[in-house]
Amino acid sequence: MEMNSKNLDELINRYFDAETTLEEERELQRLITGPFATDARYDEVRAVMGFTAVGRKLRRKSHRSVRLWQAAAAAVVVLMLGSIYTIQQARPDDVCIAYVNGRKVTNPDEVVRLMQQEMQAVSSPMDAPTPESQLKDMFNTLNQ
Structure with missing residues (x-):
């Protein structure tokens, strides 16, 4: 044209x-x-x-430049998620362990049972004399 x-x-x-x-x-x-x-x-x-x-x-x-920043941000997110996943996988599951008389116990039910048994053993029964009642008895004996 x-x-x-x-x-x-x-x-x-x-x-x-x-x-x-x-x-x-x-x-x-x-x-x-x-x-x-x-x-x-x-x-x-x-x-x-x-x-x-x-x-x-x-x-x-x-x-x-926007695409470059987006790619960099995506790479950081992927690395963070990968790190979190790796840490989660490397950490062992919660484990319940007790040593009773030198014996290792790993059964959670048995550990709870042994713990309750020990707690009962160290707690004083209601009818056991208290230090106050024992002192009162001693002073009453001296006063007689």
Whole structure:
């Protein structure tokens, strides 16, 4: 297609109305940077297209940096979860162990039974004399 200033102006108008295809935009960019469009009236189009091109490059770079941060964050999360899982697997389950007269007892029911038995043995029965009652008896005996 032979390009004259009328066709170029029409293409520019379509560009600003967002009615051009990607191929037409490439053609417009080629034309306004070539020797055909050296007129100052095309400066605005060159400025807008240049600004758009720079914006696209910056947007691509920012997307890359965002993707890089997302990948790094995902890697950290995976490492943390892996570490937690490894620690959980390495730690033994809760174990109930008691040593009674030098004998190791690992059965939880037996350990609880032995513990209750020992607690009963060390607790004083209700009818056993208390230190206060014993002292009272001693002083009463002395006073007689």
